[in-house]
Amino acid sequence: MVENRVVGKSVKKIDAKEKVLGTALYAADIKKKEMLYGKILTSNITHGILKSINTEKAKAVKGVHAVLTGEDVPGLNSTGMIIRDEPVIVKKGDKIRKIGDTLAIIAAETEEIAENALKMIEVEIEELTPVFCPYEAMKEGAPQVHEKGNILSVRKIIKGDVEDTFSKCAAVVEGTFKTGIQEHAYIEPEAGIAEVVGDVINVWCCTQNPHMDRKEIAANLNVGLQKVRVIQTTTGGGFGGKLDESVQIHLALLAKATNKPVKMVYSREESIIYTGKRHPITMKYKTGCDAQGMLLAMECEIVADTGAYASYGPGVATRCAVHATGPYYVPNVKITAFCIYTNNPRSGAFRGFGVPQVALAHESQLDMLAEKIGITPYEIRIKNALRPNMKTATDQLLEQSVGITKTLEAAKTRAEQLLKIRL
Amino acid sequence: MNTINISFKLNGKDMKMEIKPQLLLLDMLREELGLTGTKNGCGEGDCGACTVLFDGKPICSCLALAVNADGHEITTVEGLGSEEKLDPLQQAFIDEGAVQCGFCTPGMLLSAKALLNKNNDPSDAEIKRAISGNLCRCTGYTKIVKAIKKAAKMKEV
C-alpha cells in the first residue's frame, strides 16, 4: 500500500494563523455602515397566552427603526429542526411556553436605544398553569404545553424476551440514574449581522449549519431559498448549541423591515437563557447476566425532558435508545425512550446527543454486575464487547471497524503502566 | 455630553482619544479603534476573552474603564506579532494545535505573554495558574499549556 502524503499527518490548522493574529472575523467583529442594533423582548413567564402587545411608544422612540411583532412575520412564523413547534415571534392570541420566548424584536441606532425602547412595549399575558416535571407532564390531565399533548416521541427497541430471561440470570442489577442540565458555554455568544443587497438577504452569523439557517429564514420571510444567503463567520465553538436558530431569523426580519444592516450580539446571560441545553434525563435500568458475566438481558426506560420545544429532542431520545446497551452484545432488550414537553428551558443538541447520559447508566450497571459475579470491570467489558459479525440491539449486523476490544486493550495497557495498577 | 481626553500607548504607539467617561476599555478597543482581536465572551470578568496587557499585566478589559488607560501602556493581540513576524507564542500555538475555535486565543496569548515576560522557564503548574482566568471550552487546555512551554524555549522567530 502506498503511504499517504497528507492524510494521517498532523498538519497545522489552516485557520490557526488568523486566529492567533486576532484577525479572524467573528460575527461580533463585523461592522457595516449605517448599521442598526437588534434586541429582543422575551417573556418572563413560563406558560401563558399573549393577550395583547402594544409597540406604539417603542416605535416613537427616536432612533428606533423597527419594532416587529408576530403579526409582522410574513412567512410561517415557526422554526424547529425536527418539528416546527417554536414561534419566531409569539403572535397575539398565541401561546408562550417558556421563559425567553420572543414577543417582539427591535432595530435601533444604538444598543442603548434598543434596550430603552424594549421597556416601552406593553404586553398583557394571561397566565396558564405550567408543568415542569416530565413525569407529571406525562399524566392524564396535566397542563398541555402543545396541542398534540406532552408526549412528543416514544422510541422502542425490542428484541427477544427480557422478562423470561431475567428469571434465568445469575445476577440482575437495577438502578435509576438522573442527569442534570448542561450549558454549551462556548466562549463566543451568538451573534450575526444581516443586510439586504438587491433582493437578496445576506446573513453573516456563527452557526453549525448555514444551509439549515437559509431554509428557516426563507420559510419565515416567505421568500425563495435563492433569495437568502447565509455566510458562516468564524465560529467560536458550537457543541450542538449553534444548530438551532438564534439571531438568524430575527436579523433577517429586521434587515428586511429597515432596509439597513442590522447586527445582534447576545450577552452571556441572553445566550444562557435563550438557547438550548443538554437534556436532563432519567433512566431506569435493569440488567442481567449469567454466572460467567455474559450479558443476557437489559430493560430500560428513558425519559428526556425537552422543555418547551422539540428542537432535537426526538433525535436525542432515539439516540439514547439505540445506544442504551453500550457497545455490548445483549441478546434480549426492551428499551423505551420518551421525549416530553414541559415549560422548562428548551433542550436540544449537545455533543453526545443523549449518549453520555445512557453511558453513565450502562457503565454503572456493568460494574455492578461484575461485582456481583466476582469478575473485574475490565473482564465483564472485554467479554461482552461487540465484535465483527455480531448484532446490535437494533439487529444491525456489524461487519467491520468494530474497535471496542482494541480500545479496551489499549486503554488497559496504558493505564496499568501509568497508574501502576492491575485493571 | 462631556468627554475626556486621554493619551496612552497602544501596541507601542502613542495614542490620543476623546472619550466618554463611562466608556469601557474593551469597547474603546473594539468599537472606537476597530481592534476586534480582543473578544467579549461575557462582559463580566468571568471568561478572560477580553484580556489585554495593562503596563504588562493581564487585565479584563471588559471591567476596566477606558479613562484608566490614560498615561499607561496597553497591549492587545494586534500588538503581539504580525503576519510577517509572529510572536513565539503565536507560532507555538499554531504548531502545537492549541487553537480550535480561537475565541479564547487572543486573551490566552496575552496572559501567557505576561507570564513569559517575568518567567522564561515556567513549570506546568505555573502556566496553568497564569491562564486560569482564561476559559477555553474547546481544547481542554492541554495543548495550550504545551504551546506556552514550547514558546518559553523558543527564540524570537
Added chain:
Amino acid sequence: MKKKGVGIANMWYGIGNTGLPNPASAYVELLDDGTAIVLTGCADIGQGSDTILAQIAAEELGIDMDDVALISADTGVTPDAGKTSASRQTYISGNAVRFAAREAKGVVIDEAARLLSVDPEKITLRNKILTAEGTEKSISLLDCLNECRKQGKLTLGHGSFNPEVIALNSETGEGKPYACYGFATQVAEVEVDTETGDITVLRMVCAHDVGKAVNPSNVEGQIEGGVSNGLGYCLTEEIVVENGVIKNTDLATYLIPTSLDVPEIESIIVEDPEMTGPFMAKGVGEPALIPTPAAIANAIYDAVGVRVTELPVKKETLLFKMLKKEVS
C-alpha cells in the same frame, strides 16, 4: 482522608443522523497551475473540519496542503453539506470531498492515459506527477493540465455521499441506524477527600477508535476538549432551574473547567479501518466526552464504595451516601 480509585468506561457512537438520510456534497476545481479550490457547505466551528477536508482533497489530488484553498459554509457559493453535528463531517463531508476530488482528477487521468497510451486504471497521481504503473512513463500534473486546457477540458468535480442506513421499525426498533460507529474506552483515576467530599480527577487515559486519524493532533485536541467537557458535566456544570427559571445565567455561577481543573489526559488513537470512510476515517467529536462522566463515576465507586446515580456529582450527596454506608 484521601482515597484513590480507578474507573473504566466504554462507549460507542453512531456516526451521522439516526436512520435518516443525511447527505453532504462538495465541489473541487483543479486549477491551471495544479492548485485546487474546494467548496464545501461544511461549517467549521473550531473542531477543524476545514483542515481535515483540505487534507483529504490534497491527498486525493496528489498535491500539497498549501496548494488547496478551501471555502466553506456560504450558501451562496458552497453546496449543502448538512449539519456539523453527529460527528459526521469527517466521514460524510470527507467522502463528498474525496469523491469530488476524484472526479476532477479523473479528467487529468484520462488525459494522461491518452498521452502516455496506457489504460486510465494504470495511472496514479502523486506528488504532482502522473505515472503509468509498471512503466517508466510519466507526465507532470502541470503539463497534463496544460494539455487538458488546450483541448478545452476543465478539471472540475462534484461529489456527494449519503451513508447507507435503514430507518428504525417503529415497534421493534429494528433497522440500520448508522453506517458506522466510533468506539472508545476511557480510564479515570480520581481522588476523593472523605472529609469534604471533594473529588479530584488525577488522570484520564482515553483510547479512541477513529478508523483513521486524518490529523492525529486534531484527534487529540478533540479528545482533550471532550474530556474537559465531560469532566465539567460530571462534577461542576449544572444549570439550575426553578419553576422554569434559570438561576445561574453567568460564567461565575455556571462553572466550566479551568486550566486548573483539567487532569493529565493521555490520548491513544486506535485505528480500526472503516472501509466506507474517506481514507478509512470515522469521527471523534462527540465520542471524546461520552465515556468521561461514566469513567469518573466508576472511579468514585472504586475509591469510596458509593455508586453515582446523579450528574453532576454533588459533594453533599456523596458525603451523605458515604456516611450512610458507614452506618449500615
